[in-house]
Amino acid sequence: MSIVKSLRNILSSPEEKKANMWMEEYNENSTALTTMLTEEADFSILKDYQDFDASAAWNKIDHLIEDDQTKVRQLPILMKIAAAGVVLLIALFAIKPYSSGINTDTGLMALSYDAKNELSLPDGSSIFFDKGSTVEYNQLQFTDERQIAFEGRAYFDIAKSDQGKNFIISSDDFDVEILGTEFEINTLSDVPQVIVTEGKVKVSKGGQSVIITANESVTIEKGKIIKSDVNSKNVASWMSGELRFDDDSMSAVIKDLSQHYNVVIDVDANCDLSCPYTSSYKDASLETILEEIAISTGGSAVVTANKVSLSNVSCSK
Amino acid sequence: MKLSKAQFKAIFETYYNPLCNFCSKYLQDRGDIEDVVQEVLVKLWQNHHKIELQKDVKYYLFTSVKNKSIEIIRSRKRKQEILDTITPEKNFQEPVGDEADLIILKEKLQSSIRQLPPKCQEIFVMNKVNGLTYNEISAELKISVKTVDNQMRRAFKLLREKFGITK
Numbered sequence: 001m002s003i004v005k006s007l008r009n010i011l012s013s014p015e016e017k018k019a020n021m022w023m024e025e026y027n028e029n030s031t032a033l034t035t036m037l038t039e040e041a042d043f044s045i046l047k048d049y050q051d052f053d054a055s056a057a058w059n060k061i062d063h064l065i066e067d068d069q070t071k072v073r074q075l076p077i078l079m080k081i082a083a084a085g086v087v088l089l090i091a092l093f094a095i096k097p098y099s100s101g102i103n104t105d106t107g108l109m110a111l112s113y114d115a116k117n118e119l120s121l122p123d124g125s126s127i128f129f130d131k132g133s134t135v136e137y138n139q140l141q142f143t144d145e146r147q148i149a150f151e152g153r154a155y156f157d158i159a160k161s162d163q164g165k166n167f168i169i170s171s172d173d174f175d176v177e178i179l180g181t182e183f184e185i186n187t188l189s190d191v192p193q194v195i196v197t198e199g200k201v202k203v204s205k206g207g208q209s210v211i212i213t214a215n216e217s218v219t220i221e222k223g224k225i226i227k228s229d230v231n232s233k234n235v236a237s238w239m240s241g242e243l244r245f246d247d248d249s250m251s252a253v254i255k256d257l258s259q260h261y262n263v264v265i266d267v268d269a270n271c272d273l274s275c276p277y278t279s280s281y282k283d284a285s286l287e288t289i290l291e292e293i294a295i296s297t298g299g300s301a302v303v304t305a306n307k308v309s310l311s312n313v314s315c316s317k
Numbered sequence: 318m319k320l321s322k323a324q325f326k327a328i329f330e331t332y333y334n335p336l337c338n339f340c341s342k343y344l345q346d347r348g349d350i351e352d353v354v355q356e357v358l359v360k361l362w363q364n365h366h367k368i369e370l371q372k373d374v375k376y377y378l379f380t381s382v383k384n385k386s387i388e389i390i391r392s393r394k395r396k397q398e399i400l401d402t403i404t405p406e407k408n409f410q411e412p413v414g415d416e417a418d419l420i421i422l423k424e425k426l427q428s429s430i431r432q433l434p435p436k437c438q439e440i441f442v443m444n445k446v447n448g449l450t451y452n453e454i455s456a457e458l459k460i461s462v463k464t465v466d467n468q469m470r471r472a473f474k475l476l477r478e479k480f481g482i483t484k
């Protein structure tokens with residue numbers, strides 16, 4: 001075995017030469033160890049081998065280990081098969097938008113992203129997806145329909161249509177009709193949201209609909225469409241990984257953080273949310289940021305797999 | 318790499334002790350050692366979908382433990398301004414693969430010894446690991462040499478059974 005040869009090179013002490021004898025008999029794929037289990041066997045290589053309590057250690061970290069299938073909605077089987085060819089499909093797409101080699105029967109395209117990714121559509125629109133997003137559209141009819149089904153978080157830059165055809169995005173939470181624009185949709189968070197950075201968008205849910213323009217957002221709360229102004233500079237911060245706060249109130253900071261990381265941050269009654277906060281981050285973890293906030297405000301932060309909270313934040317340093 | 322929690326737990330249980338023993342080459346304090354190993358294992362969980370390893374997970378784990386240990390030694394060195402540590406820096410450059418295999422072999426032996434009945438185990442370790450003679454063990458434990466001999470036979474019988482061989 002090659003292991004034995006190379007072991008000889010690095011093991012030179014008499015103690016470790018004994019290890020060689022063991023290794024020579026040792027083969028992971030068989031029970032060859034048994035041949036060493038004779039009365040003459042030398043177990044002195046175990047002299048310094050210690051026992052650590054693995055089950056106590058497991059109990060310590062158990063709460064950090066969670067099956068992470070909660071947020072991402074599962075695609076039906078058929079879509080999964082299509083999604084397996086993401087890279088190839090996109091590559092072909094860019095060169096020959098109407099290549100007949102893909103999904104010949106229906107023209108249905110279904111992509112799911114497990115990392116941030118950008119997609120260019122044949123009409124000149126582009127979509128920047130966050131991980132965990134899925135998109136479906138009919139490739140053959142796209143130019144006529146300009147329709148996609150979408151779940152997840154993405155930044156859409158939708159091109160104006162030559163024929164005046166509006167772009168339509170449908171999701172479980174709402175439908176969005178675009179009248180030529182740049183905006184962000186987030187259906188991953190507890191509060192589905194559309195934010196518009198440029199242009200005009202119509203959001204519909206059930207019978208209700210509302211039109212929003214630049215620096216406005218719509219959220220769906222308890223089935224209702226709620227329109228509000230956006231004045232954060234951290235819109236779409238998840239794309240760049242950059243967060244910036246200049247004398248922003250703690251309540252605005254917390255709102256930006258929960259949007260950026262898609263989490264609910266619990267704030268206790270002892271927090272003064274009017275405190276100003278200034279700092280900037282690039283690709284920082286939520287834990288790092290909350291710790292910094294806690295240190296600079298005399299409060300404390302807790303980040304675990306199922307709970308994120310801030311307490312005792314005050315303005316005095 | 319996709320892992321379920323159950324699969325991860327199996328990895329954790331398989332490698333925890335070997336990794337701690339490996340780490341003890343670099344760090345002395347048992348608390349430090351366990352912290353490093355737990356951190357590395359939790360990181361594996363957190364990043365498992367980004368990592369492509371499959372069967373080589375052990376090399377990933379051993380290498381990570383080594384790197385983390387070195388990081389700790391370096392940061393302490395800087396703090397304490399100690400120029401020479403017991404282990405010369407160059408040893409850290411050696412590849413980790415063979416050592417990993419050796420430690421996993423040790424774990425296999427150790428874990429089978431661990432399953433022996435307490436008295437049998439004690440005598441086996443005194444004789445085979447610590448090198449005491451039957452006479453010395455007999456004096457130490459105040460039992461007859463014959464009993465020591467019987468327990469040793471029993472130990473080997475049980476170990477062989479564990480590895481599925483009858484002799």
